[in-house]
Amino acid sequence: MDKNPEPGRDEILQAADRIRPHIHRTPVLTCSAIDHIAGASIFFKCENLQKAGAFKSRGAVNAVFSYDPYDIKQGVATHSSGNHAAALSRAAQLKHIPAYIVMPENSSKVKIAAVKTYGGKITFCVPTLEAREQKLNEVLIETNAFEIHPYNNYSIIAGQATAALELIEDQPDLDLIVAPVGGGGLLSGTALSAHYFSPATKVFAAEPSGADDAYQSFYQKKFMPSINPDTIADGLRTSLGSLTFPIIRRLVSDIITVNDQATIEAMKLVWERMKIIIEPSSAVALAMVIRHKHRFAGQKIGIILSGGNVDLMHLPWM
């Protein structure tokens, strides 16, 4: 577990300085056709165009580059089926230390290939949370590597916060920012950046209705785990963490769910009209804004497109 305090203004600005040489400053794009459909002005922060194809590169680089080199000299480790695995492998490669990744054996070939590209050492396990945690413990004992959790870690959260920080720098007068929520790393970082750098900007979360643990936790005011999540948005099936949930409760205005059909339609709309590749988890936020357009009519909305790692041989509309 992380010994750092919850990131404040200084920690987020330090993270931005620390990661700058190792990440892309991603563009903020607009699309008049989508604005017309949504009845609002949308500014898309394109983290799908980020290194390793997702915002996860921000947190992973910030974590690996902020820890004491002595603590991580044996390497870093995590369990992840997705973008954090590739991002952490890449960050470790930049520091010339090993990355040990526990992946469920049913992980997509594309994600496995991405981890290998960045030199991550993969251990496969049965695809249950218990098996993942147990296998990771074995790996940690064997390698003496340092665990870097995908989201329940303040260095990760401070890194993810820099996406919203850049969006706010580029577009200072947003009425709201919408981020998708899975474990809550991106969402809590976004909420912290809005709080510190653009306090008039509200933060909303979008979540798949088939994996609505954050919605349930938010409204029942207690942690509700994600049980048997069923959604195409594979990045958003995880449960909130003990560090992310309190920030979300305190600083997020609302969490709104959306079904997978709307998400697939929004994903295809972005591909067709914006000519950029986003994964389903990225499309959830736009799907929510379009479905609830009466609520956001005429507003200036920032949407964080979280990632673009898609198997191009298997598209959801084919």
Place this chain on the structure above:
Amino acid sequence: MDKNPEPGRDEILQAADRIRPHIHRTPVLTCSAIDHIAGASIFFKCENLQKAGAFKSRGAVNAVFSYDPYDIKQGVATHSSGNHAAALSRAAQLKHIPAYIVMPENSSKVKIAAVKTYGGKITFCVPTLEAREQKLNEVLIETNAFEIHPYNNYSIIAGQATAALELIEDQPDLDLIVAPVGGGGLLSGTALSAHYFSPATKVFAAEPSGADDAYQSFYQKKFMPSINPDTIADGLRTSLGSLTFPIIRRLVSDIITVNDQATIEAMKLVWERMKIIIEPSSAVALAMVIRHKHRFAGQKIGIILSGGNVDLMHLPWM
């Protein structure tokens, strides 16, 4: 035919000012994975992210907005199966004048839908150049509209030149810029901008080997028409024009051909690694640079990604 002189420095800068409110300033993106493959530093000017999905919006807006309103008050017209048709329709819509588009009856549904989105009035014809020109003449007589040729028009060329102008502004120390060549509007505009704004930057063209009329014309030093072109790069099947060829002869360093297999591989590489959607015509330039990497090793290369209009139901690798 155009009565203007060949665009000089002033005409290109005026075009940039004229079109600025109506187009995107597209981002210049980099990708370390592709740099590694190519053995060079590549700066991608993303005209696939342009309005209407292609650089053609630049020339179309510049033409429609630079002509005397009296001359075009009955509307504008062209024959095109592709991106110029949509771009001209959009430019005319901005000016509240009609756009009459002659399209071959075998045009892709996606391109037909794009023209309709922007209010273009379509007349279909048999898919031969003769039929297209004859049908366009009928339309011009009937409507009294003003013809705006897709590339053999100096206002169009000046507009297309602004893509390279922006690339040079963002990245002033390029060794070379590579553009694809079909009719030569983008290539001649790119060559003019490099000549006036970055004279140390060379301009290379990439052309499909199955439609190598520009290559043949360049080396035989006389106009050679495109006869039975056979390439997946549907935007590059046209012949050079009487206005574009002289500029290309004078200012382009070389034209290099590449086969469709390499183009499809380069297209998939950009989708996978950069998470942006480009059409085959856009991939020809990168394919050429990768195939001829020994020639460009270690150099700083600008590549103009010309467009991103693809039928997402029919991808060339599926």
